[in-house]
Amino acid sequence: MQALYAQLLVGLINGSFYALLSLGLAVIFGMLNIINFAHGALYMMGAFVAYFLLNLGGINYWWALIIAPVVVGVFGMILERTMLQWLAGLDHLYGLLLTFGIALIVQGVFQNYFGSSGLPYSIPDQLKGGVNLGFMFLPIYRGWVVIFSLVVCLATWFLIEKTQLGAYLRAATENPTLVRAFGINVPRMITLTYGLGVGLAALAGVLSAPINQVRPLMGADLIIVVFAVVVIGGMGSIMGSIITGFALGVIEGLTKYFYPEASNTVVFVLMVVVLLVKPTGLTGRAA
């Protein structure tokens, strides 16, 4: 039973990353009509920023949680201003190709300087150790990742679904021209949205640094799984992305326990099953 709970926890952690990343993808797709292939590379950058902060500047994990998303978010906004904005009105696939190119550049540069092996990033002192829950031993850091990710996901949902700013955002997704006519600076909102989505990816990167080590290709395979998550859940609903992300993480964890050989394919197999049963994805909106 211990092993089952441990795998469930690993599943929840992976689910947190799936949720944070697919959430960002959905927000970006809503505003920019672009599938951000660079999402995995920017997730990796988040982890590297945390690594640099600690090893070069002596700045600890807690500051990194704030600084890394901001740094990567600003980097993303520069990308949006200098490149992505020129794709407005073109076929979706150009956005995919452009961001794929950006991902290759970012990952290639990091691979050049850091090779393919992992760099260690230690767990902050306050979160070291673990607690015995009676039925299992819970490493505190892992529990923290799950709870913190959940809070961030829900905060993002609240921001978009329940606030004034979010209302502008949703309106601009539906009809940018009309929203502009009301005097709202839509291009600036698009830039900020991209920054927000990318910042969420970077945050996931910081969270994963102490667990998965910091590697240049840490986001490359992850992003493909996240694509499958997005196909399963659809990009129409924020809450849908969050729930699908966590659920798939848990299912993956269970697979690791019951049938480990299939653990790295289970999400893809589920995607196939969902497409066969309900071709529009679980949350329904056709695209």
Next chain:
Amino acid sequence: MSALTDDTLPMTPRAMRDEMIVFAVMAALLAAVPFTGIYPFFVMQALCFALLACAFNLLIGYGGLLSFGHAMFLGTAGYVSAHALKVWGLPPELGIVVGVAAAALLGLVTGYVSIKRQGIYFSMITLALSQLLYFLYLQAPFTHGEDGIQGIPQGHLFGIFDLSKPLVLYYVVLVGFLAGFLLIYRTINSPFGEVLKSIRENEPRAISLGYKTDQYKMLAYVLSGTLAGFAGSLKVFVAQNASLTDVHWSMSGEIVLMTLVGGLGTIFGPVVGAFVIIAMQQYLAGFGQWVTVIQGVIFVSCVLLFRRGLVGELAHLLRRSL
């Protein structure tokens, strides 16, 4: 909907004549390669990738479907052909047939899953499916995991042509490439191809005209996958191995890159693109990971600066369809 090629020219007799002339020049140049001292292995490799890119282009350039998992056809056909040649001891022609059949079957299965979803979802699904296959091949015993299938016997094609002789192999690969190319050319200019282009330009309208667009897209997808598989089977004879590299997502990305550089939706673009990218990899092999960075830069600049690609820009300049 969107226009991938903003200047789709109607097929005129003059355009047809132009294309036949360019094709004849291309075939003559390629046939002359062994007499020029150019390393034939390099050209054979480029020809396999050129056919692969042409097959991919059939789907995106004429059907408007961006498959981000086309490496799965290359790799699957490669593995199956390699296994058939080495373990079952089949002659080359049957080895190719088995590999191509496997790719066709894979096209049917993955097409059934993915073709109902449009646009960007289709790209993500094909990418995820190819990643699924990658993990399956990583674990399957017959692929020998990280090592791949090595030391594949080349044998005698039809019992006559000794494929272990570079010159013979070169012309066999060339004939295979030209045959695949002509089949794609014929498809593009057939009534089927015209319907496909109409789906690319405006799918709802094609549906309203009574075309079952899903069936057309499915056929294009299977055909594209089958031809990509043919390229994979030919490549087995050139490289004499089949490995995980051929199924990896980065290979799918390279296929997209070749076609993009040459020109999406142009007839000769993918061939030019394949030669450019393979040559680049050859000459920059010593630069390690910078090759990836350069590929990324090419991606970005193609999308931002010249979306028509090399051949597309040239055709636009000459006001011809190439």
